[in-house]
Amino acid sequence: MINPFDDVYFMKRALQEAQLAFDKNEVPVGAVIVMNNQIIARAHNLTEMLNDVTAHAEMQAFTAAADFLGGKYLKECTLYVTLEPCQMCAGASYWTQIGKIVYGASEEKRGFINLNTTLHPKTKVLGGVLENECSEILTRFFIEKRNLN
Ligand SMILES: [Zn+2]
Numbered sequence: 001m002i003n004p005f006d007d008v009y010f011m012k013r014a015l016q017e018a019q020l021a022f023d024k025n026e027v028p029v030g031a032v033i034v035m036n037n038q039i040i041a042r043a044h045n046l047t048e049m050l051n052d053v054t055a056h057a058e059m060q061a062f063t064a065a066a067d068f069l070g071g072k073y074l075k076e077c078t079l080y081v082t083l084e085p086c087q088m089c090a091g092a093s094y095w096t097q098i099g100k101i102v103y104g105a106s107e108e109k110r111g112f113i114n115l116n117t118t119l120h121p122k123t124k125v126l127g128g129v130l131e132n133e134c135s136e137i138l139t140r141f142f143i144e145k146r147n148l149n
Pocket of ligand 1: 056058087089090
């Protein structure tokens with residue numbers, strides 16, 4: 001069940017991060033990590049700028065959240081991410097033991113669900129929060145990119 005007072009609110013914050021990626025000509029995916037209704041990390045995809053295929057929004061958010069907490073486990077935290085995590089990010093989330101993953105748009109080809117990536121047994125998952133907004137920004141990005149080339 002989507003809670004409009006926090007899931008939607010925090011997904012909007014993740015969408016703001018996606019917009020920052022968009023403005024830098026990065027594939028627009030954004031993430032925030034929340035603990036006790038407070039954002040402790042925010043990040044967006046930076047694979048082009050860092051020239052690093054691992055610089056997905058989620059990976060950077062995990063690192064930032066662990067830095068903030070001074071510990072590597074994120075058991076009490078929720079990750080909000082605009083796109084369904086890929087295998088790499090879902091795999092990393094296993095090691096963080098994150099409490100919950102909430103994502104926006106589905107990723108049929110490279111998302112962790114169709115690829116059957118194992119999450120930590122304690123990690124809950126909720127998809128489809130602001131799904132339209134989250135996929136719209138990606139569609140807009142790829143349309144603009146196509147028109148430029
Ligand atoms: Zn990823």
